[in-house]
Structures are given as C-alpha cells and as structure tokens.
Amino acid sequence: MKIGFVGAGGMAKALAGKWSHAHEIMLSGRDMDRTREAALAIGVMSGTAQEAVAFADVVVLATRWEDVFTAIEAAGGSSAFDGKTVIDINNPVSVETFLTTREDGRALTEAIAAALPGAAVGKAFNMAQVAVWEDQDMTYDGRQMVTLYTADEAADGIIAELIADVGAEPLRLGDNAHAYQLEAAAAIVIKFLFAGSDPHTIFNFIRPETKSIR
Numbered sequence: 001m002k003i004g005f006v007g008a009g010g011m012a013k014a015l016a017g018k019w020s021h022a023h024e025i026m027l028s029g030r031d032m033d034r035t036r037e038a039a040l041a042i043g044v045m046s047g048t049a050q051e052a053v054a055f056a057d058v059v060v061l062a063t064r065w066e067d068v069f070t071a072i073e074a075a076g077g078s079s080a081f082d083g084k085t086v087i088d089i090n091n092p093v094s095v096e097t098f099l100t101t102r103e104d105g106r107a108l109t110e111a112i113a114a115a116l117p118g119a120a121v122g123k124a125f126n127m128a129q130v131a132v133w134e135d136q137d138m139t140y141d142g143r144q145m146v147t148l149y150t151a152d153e154a155a156d157g158i159i160a161e162l163i164a165d166v167g168a169e170p171l172r173l174g175d176n177a178h179a180y181q182l183e184a185a186a187a188i189v190i191k192f193l194f195a196g197s198d199p200h201t202i203f204n205f206i207r208p209e210t211k212s213i214r
C-alpha cells in the first residue's frame, strides 16, 4: 500500500517505521527540514501534506488533535481525500482535566468522517503511548497486544491489515459511532501517563479463545 502521513512526529515515525518494510511511505509536516530529517531517520519519503495525501491510498492523520482540520485544509481539503482510507489516531483529550474535549458526545473520528464524505474512515492506534508502537515484539505478559479499532465498512479490512502489520491483533469494536469510547479509554491511559506511569501502561483485551502465551 501507499501510506501518507499528515504529521511527522513521534507517532508518525513509530508507525511508519513498522510499515516501511511492507509498504511505501511518505511523511509530511509544515517544517520541511524537520520532516525530511524524520523521514530520513526511518528510510521513507517526505513531502508536503498535499503531496503525501495525493501519493497515498491510506492517509494517517498524525498531527496534534487540535490541528487535524487545519491540516486537512492544508492537504487540499475534503476532495483531496476522496477514494482514500483515512486513519484517525488522535486523542481529543485535555491534559489538564484528562477528559475528552468533545462536547457533543460524539467522536473526533465521526467529525473527520463527516468532513471527508468521499473517504473510508476509521480510528486506531490511539490507546497506547508512542513507545509501545515502537516495540518490535508487541507481546505483553505473554499475550499479543489486542488493538481495538473502529471503522466504517469500507475501511475495515485495510485498517485490520495495518494493525496486524505492526505486530498487534486487530479487534473491531464497531463502526465510528464507537470511536468515542476509544477516545475516552485513551483519556484514562493519558491521565496515568501524565501522573508518571511507565509508557507501557496499556489496556489489553484478554479473550481466552485467542490466548497466545508463548
């Protein structure tokens, strides 16, 4: 697949670094020197947000959550995303209250899907700190990490495949109406991380039928 990142920070580097063996990747950011440096460090391409979206079959929105809609505009606006799969990894969480910043009870993912009607959209990778996604082996306490995600029907297969490609087990929670729950769950993790917990403080979803003790 061709995967374009809007954003070239910690999460973009961690996920792109995992996918670069199997997929073509382009990172993008506003500061081109910093973006080039990030891309060179993991051996992938760099460009502007517009170039990354035009290049991609799959777009990962990996700015800070506050910048998502500005970045979509900078990438060419809604129509630039037509026909693409878009993965929202963002956590709209206040690091003062550790509550979701969404006031309408609906997820950021749903707002993104509404803004990009020509795209297939889902949410994934939001529930663990960047250091977790950098791990080569995603086995914790003898169990493969289960990555909950939401997706509309059109995005489902691709997102599941990309979760498997980072070494985790994909588990679809439902369509993007459920993304709010993933954002709220991430707020719990973020609260403990900001209080000083180890970056590997994560939820795992244990199902006896998929127990993978090695």
Ligand SMILES: NC(=O)c1ccc[n+]([C@@H]2O[C@H](COP(=O)([O-])OP(=O)(O)OC[C@H]3O[C@@H](n4cnc5c(N)ncnc54)[C@H](OP(=O)(O)O)[C@@H]3O)[C@@H](O)[C@H]2O)c1
Pocket (backbone or CB within 6 Å): 006, 007, 008, 009, 010, 011, 012, 028, 029, 030, 031, 032, 034, 035, 049, 061, 062, 063, 064, 065, 066, 067, 070, 071, 072, 074, 089, 090, 091, 092, 125, 126, 127, 128, 129, 130, 131
């Ligand atoms: N960090 C974590 O542990 C973690 C874990 C799970 C989920 N998340 C979520 O993932 C998202 C990214 O987090 P992060 O830690 O990777 O953030 P980060 O390190 O701050 O990176 C944000 C990136 O976005 C770029 N950017 C900002 N505006 C842009 C625009 N208009 N067009 C293109 N690029 C733009 C920035 O580069 P320039 O300044 O050069 O533009 C930077 O490379 C956040 O929403 C966060 O909630 C983070």
